[in-house]
């Protein structure tokens with residue numbers, strides 16, 4: 001018997017693939033297996049945000065109880081955002097938790113995630129460090145987020161070369177590339193503080 | 201040749217239109233054509249099994265899956281199409297669809313027609329006899345759809361017609377004595 005989850009994903013998949021609106025919004029969906037339980041999503045960073053020009057890969061897992069329970073979604077592409085963990089890619093978004101409704105679809109989820117990139121909610125954070133930076137040092141937050149978009153999401157816009165040279169400094173000391181970037185990003189690009197945190 | 205192609209494009213158009221029409225009647229949960237359809241007070245269409253499962257998933261926060269307005273099992277209306285196969289389909293896992301609520305349309309009831317009879321009687325001046333007759337009429341010939349014997353309505357009408365009969369007889373006796 002075909003489960004309601006499988007039947008629905010099949011329909012939704014068609015809907016996303018054939019929709020012009022979604023190609024305009026730079027949203028893609030790809031099947032990873034034949035039983036429609038794992039998909040790969042892709043959203044483009046919204047214009048006029050630090051994520052502009054970036055392309056974000058998402059891991060989508062469909063529970064057996066879908067659509068009565070939300071899909072499990074996580075960012076595979078690293079991103080600097082108050083509501084997305086810079087370490088695991090876990091997302092804090094109400095519709096993926098208690099505000100889920102059975103009439104929502106993968107299309108609405110992907111569009112909501114794109115909207116989340118445009119309007120972070122620092123008061124309901126997933127990554128406390130990023131959220132704090134967003135609120136107290138917004139200029140550095142924007143620069144850092146843009147830097148991450150450039151490094152991890154393939155954007156060719158403003159690269160912040162001085163950030164790169166700082167990361168290189170730490171790599172030369174023997175630290176891991178990504179860990180160095182996280183440490184610097186978390187400490188307002190202060191090299192000493194970053195090194196201190198890496199030693200702890 | 202040209203004709204055949206035209207026909208084909210016509211039939212394609214038709215099937216497209218059909219699909220578009222059907223999509224209006226898709227369940228908002230399974231996205232398939234709604235079966236055992238019910239509609240919420242906010243106007244959203246679902247299969248009853250789908251909606252029931254949704255309401256069961258979150259018993260403490262029952263909201264419409266589309267517009268999130270409050271919703272409950274008691275407040276959905278079943279939709280019956282012409283070829284309703286309702287009774288042929290046993291739904292073991294899901295309780296039967298909520299019943300449609302039937303409200304009786306207003307109509308002339310017993311009291312209404314009884315008083316009319318009274319009025320006419322006064323008008324022609326042969327009040328007691330016509331009254332007597334009209335009282336009897338009710339018991340012999342059914343002017344209204346007959347209530348089922350044994351129902352409370354049936355019992356009430358029997359009771360009332362007896363009272364009228366008694367009143368009429370007392371009236372006649374009184375007139376004869378006077």
Ligand SMILES: [Zn+2]
Pocket residue numbers: 227228229230231232234235246247250
């Ligand atoms: Zn349904």
Ligand SMILES: [Zn+2]
Pocket residue numbers: 240242243244264265266267268269
């Ligand atoms: Zn609704």
